[in-house]
Amino acid sequence: xxxxxxxxxxxxxxxxxxxxxxxxxxxxxxxxxxxxxxxxxxxxxxxxxxxxxxxxxxxxxxxxxxxxxxxxxxxxxxxxxxxxxxxxxxxxxxxxxxxxxxxxxxxxxxxxxxxxxxxxxxxxxxxxxxxxxxxxxxxxxxxxxxxxxxxxxxxxxxxxxxxxxxxxxxxxxxxxxxxxxxxxxxxxxxxxxxxxxxxxxxxxxxxxxxxxxxxxxxxxxxxxxxxxxxxxxxxxxxxxxxxxxxxxxxxxxxxxxxxxxxxxxxxxxxxxxxxxxxxxxx
Amino acid sequence: xxxxxxxxxxxxxxxxxxxxxxxxxxxxxxxxxxxxxxxxxxxxxxxxxxxxxxxxxxxxxxxxxxxxxxxxxxxxxxxxxxxxxxxxxxxxxxxxxxxxxxxxxxxxxxxxxxxxxxxxxxxxxxxxxxxxxxxxxxxxxxxxxxxxxxxxxxxxxxxxxxxxxxxxxxxxxxxxxxxxxxxxxxxxxxxxxxxxxxxxxxxxxxxxxxxxxxxxxxxxxxxxxxxxxxxxxxxxxxxxxxxxxxxxxxxxxxxxxxxxxxxxxxxxxxxxxxxxxxxxxxxxxxxxxxxxxxxxxxxxxxxxxxxxxxxxxxxxxxxxxxxxxxxxxxxxxxxxxxxxxxxxxxxxxx
Amino acid sequence: xxxxxxxxxxxxxxxxxxxxxxxxxxxxxxxxxxxxxxxxxxxxxxxxxxxxxxxxxxxxxxxxxxxxxxxxxxxxxxxxxxxxxxxxxxxxxxxxxxxxxxxxxxxxxxxxxxxxxxxxxxxxxxxxxxxxxxxxxxxxxxxxxxxxxxxxxxxxxxxxxxxxxxxxxxxxxxxxxxxxxxxxxxxxxxxxxxxxxxxxxxxxxxxxxxxxxxxxxxxxxxxxxxxxxxxxxxxxxxxxxxxxxxxxxxxxxxxxxxxxxxxxxxxxxxxxxxxxxxxxxxxxxxxxxxxxxx
Numbered sequence: 001x002x003x004x005x006x007x008x009x010x011x012x013x014x015x016x017x018x019x020x021x022x023x024x025x026x027x028x029x030x031x032x033x034x035x036x037x038x039x040x041x042x043x044x045x046x047x048x049x050x051x052x053x054x055x056x057x058x059x060x061x062x063x064x065x066x067x068x069x070x071x072x073x074x075x076x077x078x079x080x081x082x083x084x085x086x087x088x089x090x091x092x093x094x095x096x097x098x099x100x101x102x103x104x105x106x107x108x109x110x111x112x113x114x115x116x117x118x119x120x121x122x123x124x125x126x127x128x129x130x131x132x133x134x135x136x137x138x139x140x141x142x143x144x145x146x147x148x149x150x151x152x153x154x155x156x157x158x159x160x161x162x163x164x165x166x167x168x169x170x171x172x173x174x175x176x177x178x179x180x181x182x183x184x185x186x187x188x189x190x191x192x193x194x195x196x197x198x199x200x201x202x203x204x205x206x207x208x209x210x211x212x213x214x215x216x217x218x219x220x221x222x223x224x225x226x227x228x229x230x231x232x233x234x235x236x237x238x239x240x241x242x243x244x245x246x247x248x249x250x251x252x253x254x255x256x257x258x259x260x261x262x263x264x265x266x267x268x269x270x271x272x273x274x275x276x277x278x279x280x281x282x
Numbered sequence: 283x284x285x286x287x288x289x290x291x292x293x294x295x296x297x298x299x300x301x302x303x304x305x306x307x308x309x310x311x312x313x314x315x316x317x318x319x320x321x322x323x324x325x326x327x328x329x330x331x332x333x334x335x336x337x338x339x340x341x342x343x344x345x346x347x348x349x350x351x352x353x354x355x356x357x358x359x360x361x362x363x364x365x366x367x368x369x370x371x372x373x374x375x376x377x378x379x380x381x382x383x384x385x386x387x388x389x390x391x392x393x394x395x396x397x398x399x400x401x402x403x404x405x406x407x408x409x410x411x412x413x414x415x416x417x418x419x420x421x422x423x424x425x426x427x428x429x430x431x432x433x434x435x436x437x438x439x440x441x442x443x444x445x446x447x448x449x450x451x452x453x454x455x456x457x458x459x460x461x462x463x464x465x466x467x468x469x470x471x472x473x474x475x476x477x478x479x480x481x482x483x484x485x486x487x488x489x490x491x492x493x494x495x496x497x498x499x500x501x502x503x504x505x506x507x508x509x510x511x512x513x514x515x516x517x518x519x520x521x522x523x524x525x526x527x528x529x530x531x532x533x534x535x536x537x538x539x540x541x542x543x544x545x546x547x548x549x550x551x552x553x554x555x556x557x558x559x560x561x562x563x564x565x566x567x568x569x570x571x572x573x574x575x576x577x578x579x580x581x582x583x584x585x586x587x588x589x590x591x592x593x594x595x596x597x598x599x600x601x602x603x604x605x606x607x608x609x610x611x612x613x614x615x616x617x618x619x620x621x622x623x624x625x626x627x628x629x630x631x632x
Numbered sequence: 633x634x635x636x637x638x639x640x641x642x643x644x645x646x647x648x649x650x651x652x653x654x655x656x657x658x659x660x661x662x663x664x665x666x667x668x669x670x671x672x673x674x675x676x677x678x679x680x681x682x683x684x685x686x687x688x689x690x691x692x693x694x695x696x697x698x699x700x701x702x703x704x705x706x707x708x709x710x711x712x713x714x715x716x717x718x719x720x721x722x723x724x725x726x727x728x729x730x731x732x733x734x735x736x737x738x739x740x741x742x743x744x745x746x747x748x749x750x751x752x753x754x755x756x757x758x759x760x761x762x763x764x765x766x767x768x769x770x771x772x773x774x775x776x777x778x779x780x781x782x783x784x785x786x787x788x789x790x791x792x793x794x795x796x797x798x799x800x801x802x803x804x805x806x807x808x809x810x811x812x813x814x815x816x817x818x819x820x821x822x823x824x825x826x827x828x829x830x831x832x833x834x835x836x837x838x839x840x841x842x843x844x845x846x847x848x849x850x851x852x853x854x855x856x857x858x859x860x861x862x863x864x865x866x867x868x869x870x871x872x873x874x875x876x877x878x879x880x881x882x883x884x885x886x887x888x889x890x891x892x893x894x895x896x897x898x899x900x901x902x903x904x905x906x907x908x909x910x911x912x913x914x915x916x917x918x919x920x921x922x923x924x925x926x
Contacts, residue, residue: 008731008831009731012728012731012732015724015728016728016732016739019721019725019728020739020742020743023743023746023799023802024742025761026754026757026758026760026799027749027757029760029761029768030760033760044766045766045768045771046760046763046767048768094652095652095653095656096653098649098650098652099649099652099653102645102647102650103650106639106640106641106642106645106646106649108647111646114650114654117654117658117662118653118654118657120661120662121657123906123909124661124665124906124909125860125909127860127861127863127882127885127886128665128668128860128882128885128905128909129661129664129667129668129902129906130885130889130898130902131668131889131890131895131898131902132664132665132667132902133660135664135667136659136664136667137660151656151660152656152660155653155656155657155661171366173364173366173368174368174370175640176333176335176362176364176368177369177370177429178370178381179334179335179354179355179356180333180334180355180360181381181382181385182356182382182385183381183385184640185640185645186645188640191370191381192370192372196371196372210747210748214749214752216751216752216863216864216867216868217867220867221890232750232752232753232864235752235753236752236756236864236867236868239756239759239868239869245765248766251756252760255756255757258750258753259748259749259750259753262749263748265748266745266748267745270740270741270744273744274744274807277804277807278808278811
């Protein structure tokens with residue numbers, strides 16, 4: 001029998017509901033913990049039901065921060081994360097669109113050579129060239145700046161290849177028609193190619209925003225001034241800030257705030273997200 | 283409006299691949315020239331050379347009095363209708379028509395006037411706010427025409443514009459394009475692989491084969507007096523029958539073929555020039571066995587085998603005869619309907 | 633590699649278009665990488681006064697160093713564990729969700745969002761759940777007679793970071809497995825059913841082999857993820873401990889370069905990591921080449 005039987009379906013639902021519960025559990029626990037007063041965590045097991053201190057905890061982290069642990073207010077870190085994520089996303093998209101356009105629509109000396117240079121970035125993640133990259137950024141005076149947080153991360157072979165792939169599928173005749181209609185290369189790019197790429201741009205935007213927001217090692221390396229801390233790396237300072245147990249209620253409020261923006265992006269743009277994910281990796 | 287002169291035009295691609303050789307055509311102002319030939323004959327390349335989408339590697343191209351060899355497509359004062367229409371999918375019909383004018387910095391009111399006028403002429407006025415994907419094939423074809431029309435160019439270039447339409451629509455659009463072209467009197471260069479389309483639309487047609495011109499002439503010139511074996515076979519459907527002249531000489535009295543040059547070793551006979559019945563005075567008599575009778579309503583096609591000849595012979599009759607398959611039938615061909623060719627050179631001999 | 637049939641012609645424009653990407657790549661990728669390569673052949677004395685060219689000495693020292701060998705072993709266990717755990721759970725979910733018709737999208741929504749959680753945050757979340765004094769998991773494990781403490785037990789610490797790293801990656805694997813399952817023609821499964829294969833047998837003889845390209849692809853991607861993108865998981869929780877038990881290569885290269893300031897050794901470690909990424913990328917692209925035409 002090929003159709004689903006009733007017991008099989010029941011079993012499948014059971015597995016999935018359990019699975020979803022396990023997948024959600026860590027975030028559920030974080031949300032619950034963020035609503036309790038500090039005393040709850042001194043002894044005993046962590047709570048599984050909401051407490052009364054939600055408003056107060058969130059107010060504390062957003063405005064006061066935890067000066068004792070050396071982190072600035074969360075509000076500022078959220079803003080830094082947002083600026084960094086947007087700068088990385090927009091930067092990656094723009095330079096990738098331009099390079100893909102050059103590679104597909106022009107024939108020029110060293111074209112293949114440039115293609116391979118871009119390809120190389122795939123093989124050199126920050127993690128494998130930590131110290132020398134830090135030195136370059138330090139030499140350029142880009143430590144503790146938004147430029148330093150974003151520019152070194154905006155090269156993107158993946159996005160360039162994806163746009164290249166898409167441009168190859170755009171019918172040749174559109175470019176010819178545009179040429180007959182008196183459009184030069186940049187006009188064609190702006191009037192025809194960009195509007196046609198809009199879904200690709202949007203789905204990559206989702207993926208790259210998440211990538212940018214979740215940067216950890218890079219901001220850790222190049223920010224020493226709390227002014228430029230991003231939220232994801234800021235949490236680490238709160239957790240391992242001292243020998244004492246972390247202030248869990250505040251840590252978890254921060255965790256919730258740090259995880260929320262990218263999660264919302266995925267939930268509201270699920271279709272674009274899935275498209276972006278499956279296409280960039282293919 | 284302008285004439286177009288193709289003077290010894292040629293195209294050689296990188297790697298010494300030859301696509302077009304020594305093409306000379308004088309297109310008169312307002313004339314409709316159709317380039318026809320089998321796929322790969324160079325007809326599209328030639329059109330795209332005129333458009334400026336392919337570089338010209340040999341010869342000169344003039345539009346009006348200007349040599350345009352090195353001008354961008356936009357500077358040549360031509361408009362083009364593409365095979366797949368190449369409409370901008372994200373723009374409305376209105377903007378598709380207006381785009382070329384906007385790029386040329388026409389005044390808004392002038393753009394509006396021209397778009398409305400073209401839309402009126404092509405009956406697409408009610409679709410101006412739609413996107414191309416919301417239109418049927420025929421409507422898209424009209425929009426593509428409209429985009430060429432609004433420019434009021436010196437010449438229209440058509441690259442197989444009807445090949446994506448179904449048979450019925452193709453006939454209808456063929457008529458409309460021809461009427462429009464005559465009304466506007468715009469010089470046009472039209473590419474097709476369909477010989478019927480070529481015959482019906484052209485003022486003059488150009489048959490291309492292997493990148494070279496086989497023959498230029500009016501449809502009736504080409505049909506009644508094909509200059510090469512290739513043209514004889516390509517123009518007309520069903521195709522012209524080709525009989526070895528040795529075979530014919532063995533069959534009929536010598537004086538019946540007196541006017542055929544001795545060198546001619548191939549004799550062409552159009553299917554409709556064979557009449558059923560005994561030979562008339564001054565005509566050739568032939569007989570063959572009927573293999574298949576294809577009735578087609580107003581006319582019929584008969585496929586016959588002639589004794590001692592491998593190829594079958596096709597006959598077109600203006601009625602459906604009452605004959606049985608397998609029967610021996612007699613035909614006659616007027617002497618002046620024989621087309622003598624030299625097999626080796628492929629050229630007509632008289 | 634193709635371009636359009638008739639490209640635009642401009643002498644300088646394509647270079648201008650490529651310039652931003654290429655400049656960023658040269659300054660922040662190629663140059664630092666070549667520096668790492670160069671530095672991996674150098675050694676500074678303790679006071680930073682003299683620098684000697686030592687050829688492959690940094691490398692041979694590394695492979696004689698128990699700490700580095702331990703880190704290699706830890707990385708291997710961590711990567712294989714994370715990959716296996718995450719992929720098998722994701723495959724189970726995907727197979728189950730693929731049976732559903734109406735509820736498919738709802739389940740998918742619930743299962744995809746952990747992708748958005750940063751590795752460091754995933755680490756903190758599980759670190760909290762497994763906290764030896766207040767965490768819910770140690771409390772429950774105590775009920776089974778197991779005394780959980782990732783601060784002292786190497787095994788516990790390794791399990792913790794594997795769970796945290798795998799949890800975040802389930803969404804990704806799930807989406808690819810689901811897409812793979814949906815591309816298997818129903819007619820094949822029906823044909824197998826007519827041939828008398830049971831549901832279980834159909835999965836292992838038809839479905840799973842047809843998924844093998846995706847499985848292979850995901851294996852490579854997950855190993856890359858576990859080796860390079862999980863820095864945050866380690867850094868925000870165990871910091872490599874206890875007793876080097878979770879000191880994966882990426883974390884070690886950071887510690888040696890930034891905290892211990894042993895530049896020559898750190899550079900040599902970077903070069904080895906680069907070698908690993910290059911091999912993995914080549915494997916990944918060889919596989920992709922069959923589907924994507926460059």
